[in-house]
Amino acid sequence: DAVAFGLDAPFAVEYHDTVASTNDRARELATDGRENVVVLADRQVGGRGRRDRAWESPSGGVWMSVVLRPDIPPARAPLLTLAMAVAVTDAARAHGVDATIKWPNDVLVSDGKLAGILTEMEGESGRVSWVVVGAGVNANVDPTDLSEGATSLRNEAGPVERRVFVQRVLERFDALRGDLDGVLAAWRERTSTLGRRVRVHLPDGDLVGEAVDVTETGALVVESEGERRVVHAGDCEHLRP
Numbered sequence: 491d492a493v494a495f496g497l498d499a500p501f502a503v504e505y506h507d508t509v510a511s512t513n514d515r516a517r518e519l520a521t522d523g524r525e526n527v528v529v530l531a532d533r534q535v536g537g538r539g540r541r542d543r544a545w546e547s548p549s550g551g552v553w554m555s556v557v558l559r560p561d562i563p564p565a566r567a568p569l570l571t572l573a574m575a576v577a578v579t580d581a582a583r584a585h586g587v588d589a590t591i592k593w594p595n596d597v598l599v600s601d602g603k604l605a606g607i608l609t610e611m612e613g614e615s616g617r618v619s620w621v622v623v624g625a626g627v628n629a630n631v632d633p634t635d636l637s638e639g640a641t642s643l644r645n646e647a648g649p650v651e652r653r654v655f656v657q658r659v660l661e662r663f664d665a666l667r668g669d670l671d672g673v674l675a676a677w678r679e680r681t682s683t684l685g686r687r688v689r690v691h692l693p694d695g696d697l698v699g700e701a702v703d704v705t706e707t708g709a710l711v712v713e714s715e716g717e718r719r720v721v722h723a724g725d726c727e728h729l730r731p
């Protein structure tokens with residue numbers, strides 16, 4: 491299936507068979523002043539994940555990055571990340587896969603990671619100049635190429651026509667970015683983290699407790715030993731109850 495051929499997206503499309511990282515290419519476009527462009531690739535050879543991790547991006551996946559220049563304060567930019575997680579979740583559900591969101595923005599099916607999001611931005615004097623929202627979805631990735639703990643649409647429900655999947659994600663994302671106030675409610679309805687026992691890896695050690703809430707900027711509220719802590723960033727693991 492051709493991931494970009496005939497795509498009718500609400501963004502200008504730049505397609506690459508192979509690229510180092512669609513986020514890197516999107517950042518170049520952003521610094522050139524472009525906006526409302528999506529960079530798509532069949533394969534990345536220098537895919538990047540959160541926390542400077544490498545992101546395996548073999549052929550068959552959906553690797554894409556959207557360039558935006560939203561008129562918002564930087565504190566609201568995380569809502570765009572949550573919006574992409576919601577959009578990917580809904581597109582997966584439309585494909586018959588029971589996807590949920592693990593805080594902050596991993597898309598899971600059962601306990602396997604279907605997709606991850608990497609947002610990068612630049613701003614000055616309290617306003618965002620550009621935002622790049624990158625999404626990596628293990629759509630049709632060959633099972634033998636999946637990283638440990640990962641799953642794919644192909645594993646869960648059979649191969650997807652990637653162009654159809656990408657179109658669904660982008661249309662949903664486009665609607666959500668125009669309604670940032672509604673994003674958190676949509677995210678809450680789709681998360682499997684709230685109410686769960688979690689372990690959050692923080693620079694000063696692990697925090698184990700119950701995930702009880704998210705704040706209006708998307709930070710996680712964890713109750714541990716009777717105290718509530720607000721976690722803005724970190725890796726979260728769902729624990730057995």
Ligand code: BTN
Pocket residue numbers: 510511512513514534536537538539540541543545547552553554555596605606607608624625626627
């Ligand atoms: C994570 O660590 O969960 C985030 C993974 C983000 C991967 C996507 S694939 C498209 C875009 N280009 C990259 O290099 N990374 C993001």
